[in-house]
Amino acid sequence: MQGLTRFRVLWGIHKSFHGFHPAPRHLHYQSLSAPGTTRWNDQDTPEEFNFASDVIDYWTQIEKEGKRGPNPALWWVNNQGDEVKWSFRELTDLTCRTANVLTQTCDLQQGDHLALILPRVPEWWLVCLGCIRTGIIFIPGTTQMKVKDILYRLQVSNAKSIVTTDALASEVDSVASNCPALKIKLLVSDHSRKGWMDFRSLIKSASPEHTCIKSKTKDPMVIYFTSGTTSLPKMAKHNHGFAFRFSLPSSRKFLQLKAADVLWCLSDPGWIMAAIGSLFTPWTAGSTVFIHHLPQFDPKVIIQTFFKYPITQYLAAPSVFRMILQENFTSLRFPTLEHCSTGGEALMPEEQEKWRQQTGLLLYQGYGQSETGLACGTFRGMKIKPGSMGKAIPPFEVQIIDSKGNILPPNTEGTIGIRIKPTKPFGLFMCYENDPVKTAEVECGDFYNSGDNATIDEEGYIWFLGRDDDIINASGYRIGPVEVENSLAEHPAVAESAVVSSPDPVRGQVVKAFIVLTPQFLSHDPDQLTKELQEHVKSVTAPYKYPRKVEFVPELPKTVTGKIKRSELRQKEFGLM
Numbered sequence: 001m002q003g004l005t006r007f008r009v010l011w012g013i014h015k016s017f018h019g020f021h022p023a024p025r026h027l028h029y030q031s032l033s034a035p036g037t038t039r040w041n042d043q044d045t046p047e048e049f050n051f052a053s054d055v056i057d058y059w060t061q062i063e064k065e066g067k068r069g070p071n072p073a074l075w076w077v078n079n080q081g082d083e084v085k086w087s088f089r090e091l092t093d094l095t096c097r098t099a100n101v102l103t104q105t106c107d108l109q110q111g112d113h114l115a116l117i118l119p120r121v122p123e124w125w126l127v128c129l130g131c132i133r134t135g136i137i138f139i140p141g142t143t144q145m146k147v148k149d150i151l152y153r154l155q156v157s158n159a160k161s162i163v164t165t166d167a168l169a170s171e172v173d174s175v176a177s178n179c180p181a182l183k184i185k186l187l188v189s190d191h192s193r194k195g196w197m198d199f200r201s202l203i204k205s206a207s208p209e210h211t212c213i214k215s216k217t218k219d220p221m222v223i224y225f226t227s228g229t230t231s232l233p234k235m236a237k238h239n240h241g242f243a244f245r246f247s248l249p250s251s252r253k254f255l256q257l258k259a260a261d262v263l264w265c266l267s268d269p270g271w272i273m274a275a276i277g278s279l280f281t282p283w284t285a286g287s288t289v290f291i292h293h294l295p296q297f298d299p300k301v302i303i304q305t306f307f308k309y310p311i312t313q314y315l316a317a318p319s320v321f322r323m324i325l326q327e328n329f330t331s332l333r334f335p336t337l338e339h340c341s342t343g344g345e346a347l348m349p350e351e352q353e354k355w356r357q358q359t360g361l362l363l364y365q366g367y368g369q370s371e372t373g374l375a376c377g378t379f380r381g382m383k384i385k386p387g388s389m390g391k392a393i394p395p396f397e398v399q400i401i402d403s404k405g406n407i408l409p410p411n412t413e414g415t416i417g418i419r420i421k422p423t424k425p426f427g428l429f430m431c432y433e434n435d436p437v438k439t440a441e442v443e444c445g446d447f448y449n450s451g452d453n454a455t456i457d458e459e460g461y462i463w464f465l466g467r468d469d470d471i472i473n474a475s476g477y478r479i480g481p482v483e484v485e486n487s488l489a490e491h492p493a494v495a496e497s498a499v500v501s502s503p504d505p506v507r508g509q510v511v512k513a514f515i516v517l518t519p520q521f522l523s524h525d526p527d528q529l530t531k532e533l534q535e536h537v538k539s540v541t542a543p544y545k546y547p548r549k550v551e552f553v554p555e556l557p558k559t560v561t562g563k564i565k566r567s568e569l570r571q572k573e574f575g576l577m
């Protein structure tokens with residue numbers, strides 16, 4: 001049975017679409033920002049914007065007029081051979097049904113908080129858009145969370161509702177009595193569960209007639225929990241302007257997607273990268289969002305997927321590219337893949353080079369945070385400087401600033417700042433929810449202070465050095481962990497490493513490297529390997545940066561989003577844990 005038909009039969013949904021007459025507003029907005037503009041004036045801000053009505057329903061209309069190609073809006077597959085293909089028309093229909101389930105059946109109102117903890121299942125996209133249609137603020141989270149992570153998020157967010165699957169339902173039930181705000185539990189499953197509403201059957205019987213709210217661009221839309229790499233995760237709240245930003249030519253220039261493109265973004269749905277790469281960017285361009293359910297990252301499955309489906313663009317964290325590279329292919333030529341991008345953590349220049357050698361494709365890097373979305377990046381076709389995160393993406397003006405918010409000259413180490421005065425640009429978070437103190441703390445003069453250390457060169461390329469807290473001060477030298485980790489990555493023994501400062505009775509602090517070895521080096525003599533790695537670092541970078549201490553570990557501590565927790569390693573070194 002064909003995927004789409006199968007899905008319709010599964011859900012009992014018939015092809016009845018109501019008439020939509022959306023104005024193709026989002027394309028008009030392109031004229032509001034010229035590429036290269038670095039400042040956005042508030043008077044250009046559209047008063048109202050809603051991604052569901054202004055973008056999704058626009059493409060639905062284009063489809064109805066027969067002006068869009070046959071590729072689906074969403075193409076979902078799993079390892080069991082199941083497949084879902086939805087057109088924009090179906091997406092409009094299903095997300096209107098979702099909106100009705102949320103507001104009518106669940107009695108949720110505009111401004112209520114909904115925790116959305118789903119794996120890569122099609123319902124994730126339905127709930128996001130259903131929330132956008134209704135003004136319910138959705139709070140994505142990763143399914144890798146444990147009970148205490150879920151409890152923390154439900155409590156601090158005051159979520160009134162949660163949408164999740166069987167895998168986490170019992171965890172939610174075990175903490176629900178400690179979450180007084182939580183009233184509605186929606187289960188995405190083929191089975192029913194006591195105390196939970198059945199999302200799939202509710203959708204079937206819901207009406208596809210729904211009038212989208214007229215959201216103000218400055219109305220809240222989504223809250224992202226930060227990864228918690230440095231402290232407890234914070235709640236970065238974004239408005240509809242975050243979604244609007246993707247309609248600007250400057251944002252569209254980043255991947256240069258066309259309606260015929262098929263974009264595969266591997267990000268966990270709980271991370272802001274998923275909203276960027278598998279929701280707002282592709283659908284603004286009318287492209288296909290391709291999703292592989294992938295409960296675990298298996299590089300072999302990822303590679304097979306490129307050969308099986310006509311994927312043209314690929315976006316994943318550096319660690320995913322790293323896994324594929326570790327398969328050591330001499331030559332991988334993907335039949336339809338044209339463009340690859342990465343971000344979210346440091347990318348080693350040699351990984352970029354290895355990717356080019358093995359696949360013949362360039363690897364473009366971007367940088368962002370839960371607070372900022374994509375702040376800078378290497379636009380498609382722009383010269384790549386290996387190791388650099390590219391240039392500021394308008395309307396963000398990115399500068400390297402000192403602790404008072406003064407702009408520093410090129411090639412001077414400082415903090416990445418995004419201009420917020422006189423005007424805060426679209427796409428930058430509104431605030432940390434319920435935390436005016438933390439919100440005020442990240443304001444630094446006329447800038448938002450990212451807390452990341454970097455330099456900018458004469459051409460405007462930004463070079464990541466490390467988080468402020470991770471910078472090592474050894475014998476008067478300031479050392480960014482990424483530089484040392486980059487050097488270590490060039491050695492075949494190193495699968496992964498984390499570099500932190502460690503106390504030393506003579507020098508105060510020294511550089512220490514925690515190293516996960518590649519399988520072929522596990523049996524090597526550790527002392528000899530330590531010396532070899534130290535010599536290697538001295539030979540490829542300034543010798544003062546070499547790790548005086550080395551510890552081989554089976555794995556590195558990571559956040560639920562897979563980021564290395566250097567702060568945890570550092571605290572252990574200083575006896576603080």
Ligand SMILES: Nc1ncnc2c1ncn2[C@@H]1O[C@H](COP(=O)(O)OP(=O)(O)OP(=O)(O)O)[C@@H](O)[C@H]1O
Pocket residue numbers: 226227228229230231232233234342343344345346347365366367368369370371389450452464466467561563
């Ligand atoms: N291209 C990149 N290169 C290096 N680091 C990156 C890149 N992109 C993102 N990062 C890192 O990821 C961080 C953003 O991650 P995220 O918003 O998920 O939360 P977090 O900052 O890790 O969590 P917390 O603020 O709770 O400690 C950036 O501040 C930066 O340190």
